[in-house]
Amino acid sequence: MRRLHNKRQTQREIARAVVTEPEGILAPLNRRSKSERIQRMIQLVGILRALAEAEDLFSDDPWDSPKLLSLYREANKILSTCPVRWSPVVTPPPERYTFRGRARTVEEEEEVCFVRWVLTQRATGDISRIRTCRNCNRWFLAVTSHQFFCDEACRQKFHSQDPHFKERRRLYMRRFREQEGRRNRR
Secondary structure, three states: OOOOOOHHHHHHHHHHHHHHOOOOOOHHHHOOOOOHHHHHHHHHHHHHHHHHHHHHHOOOOHHHOHHHHHHHHHHHHHHHOOOOOEOOOOOOOOOOOOEOOOOOOHHHHHHHHHHHHHHHHHHHOOHHHEEEOOOOOOEEEOOOOOOOOOOHHHHHHHHHOOHHHHHHHHHHHHHHHHHHHHHHHO
C-alpha cells in the first residue's frame, strides 16, 4: 500500500537523509577529526549565514555597506582556496554560479558537492536552516525556522538538564505525590 506524506514529513525525511547517511551532504562536518578542508566548509557556511542576515538589513544597496563587502570578500576568498578550479563568486542577488573542472579525489568531490549545495541553499534563501544542534553540536538541516536540535532525543536531553526545568519538575512531582497520597487515602 502506498503511503502518502504531508509536506512536513517529506521535509523531515530530506533533513535526515542530508545528515544521517554516511554519504550525506553534511556528514563531513560531523566527523570527529576536522581537517583544514572541513574547517573551510564550516567557515563558508558561517559567512554565508551572516551574509544572509546582513543582506536583510541592507537590502536597498548592498554595495554601500562595508560589512557586506567584507563578508563577500571573505566568502570569495574561501571559494578561491578550493582545490578545483572554481568560478563561483558570491555577489548580491540575483546570483549565477558556474562550475568548471573535475575533482581528483573523493574529498575534493565531497567539497565540490557541498559548495554547490550550500550556494544553492543560499540562492533559495534557506542558508539559515543549516545549523548546529544546541545539545550535541552536530550539523543538521532544520525543517522549521524554530528548530534548534537535530532530533527529539537531543531536545529532551538539553531541556532535562536545564535548572529551570528541574525546579519545575520537582514542584510538579511534589504536587503529584500529594494528590496521589490523597487519592490512596480515600
